[in-house]
């Protein structure tokens with residue numbers, strides 16, 4: 001553990017207080033847009049009467065997306081926004097905060113326009129996730145940080161459940177699979193240039209079917 005000298009400690013406390021004040025000033029008046037108010041209402045009605053607090057996860061997600069739309073980023077959850085969601089559901093702030101801090105799908109600090117989450121778990125690691133990370137680093141990305149232009153945030157994550165198509169990354173809501181250094185570089189360059197990218201397997205195979213087929217059980221049976 002690092003022990004800060006008294007003067008540094010007081011500077012860091014002052015910095016945090018100023019930061020919190022700025023966040024509260026920017027997000028203290030957070031409220032749903034008209035469109036999201038309708039969506040939030042619809043989400044809450046999916047739960048039985050008295051169980052509306054179960055809607056905390058989709059509402060936090062909706063709030064994060066609204067912050068993202070406001071900031072042209074993938075979105076995050078400033079404290080006042082979590083407070084807003086908790087108040088909407090009539091639950092203590094801490095209960096909503098616990099949810100937001102438990103699941104990595106919620107960003108607790110600002111992220112860039114593209115949140116690049118590279119899977120580094122064993123199947124992806126064995127299939128080349130180091131090369132995928134190297135492609136990201138070559139574009140100036142640093143783990144846990146956002147690039148100075150605000151475009152990319154790089155995070156290394158654990159298994160995202162697409163092991164059959166390893167290595168893979170999740171960028172915002174999309175998965176990109178069967179990657180290597182060159183393919184990842186190409187995707188990042190296209191995103192940076194606002195060019196379209198195609199999510200899913202990057203080798204042309206269908207979903208997680210073997211490359212070259214068969215692509216259905218019927219074809220498999222016919223081939224035997």
Ligand code: FES
Nearest residue numbers: 119124159162163
């Ligand atoms: S190990 Fe990477 S998706 Fe499962």
